[in-house]
Amino acid sequence: MADHEPLILAFCCHYCAYAAADLAGSMRLQYPNNVRVLKLPCTGKLEVNFVLAAFERGVDGVIVAGCLEGGCHFLEGNLRARRRVERARELLGEIGLEPERVEMFNLSSAEGPRFAQIVNEMTTRLTLLGPSPLRSACGAEAGVREMTRQAEKMLESDRAGEANDRCQP
Template sequence: MSFEPEITAFSCIYCGYTAIDTAGALHLSYPASVKIVRLPCTGKLDALYLLSSFEQGADGVLVVACPLGNCHHVRGNERARARVEHVQELLKSIGLESDRVKMVFVSGGQGATVAREANALVTRVRELGPSPLGAAGHPASIAAQASVAPGRQLRNHVASGHGSLA
């Protein structure tokens, strides 16, 4: 049985989701294991959302935002980018792969880009294997189950204000 990564994709309701919708309209495919979560703006995306995704069983996270300089909420995508980079650094600091989290900036007509980036993330995460932070979501092994604790510790670290970004 091959491993199929679970990917949580956060998208703004403007360019990001329009690009995702365009991918569908063009019959471009990406795995059904990519689950879309719509946000009013990626600026609403908090580091805790990203970490909670792993805790809830995601193996990777994709953030789909408006192009830089073209956010409908002025600088929301810039704030999201800072949070994504922060979470990537946190993952590295505990010995996990930072490329489990990816952010792309697209205009509404870039459905092909979204499909390509989603497929690329799924391929990369498949190479990396299941996330140890969300091992409870994968009935793999007792050793994997024991590794859930670091994910909660990381989430608590961010929640305590050590990892928050304005």
């Protein structure tokens, strides 16, 4: 399975983790280009079905990256996200997928090197696990692109000031 390059979808908080991913790129840090970053106004916006839908669309793993604990701009969004990630991991185990295909991290906007390290470690883990059994032989990249487009449209209303309301459980 060593020749398999896993496809990873990273749900990143706008305020911290997305900025860390951007910093990693600006610093020209080395990490595989197999990660697709989807910016959320807050990881508290993440629903369990977003994670499950990512696997249905062919990703091999999911990273959820939010603000540092105690530093969420929406107070407890990252804590809600952590509970939802744990639920998604439980559901994956129930359907026969490895729960370690999903992981949550907390980052500050200054942790570009840590973001690169997370992507590298997740890539190594997923390479050892092998492709997701749900991943089709073709179309995984197209499925992730379509999911990203749909999520961006859905989140468009959050930019109009509804982000705080939508971060509620």
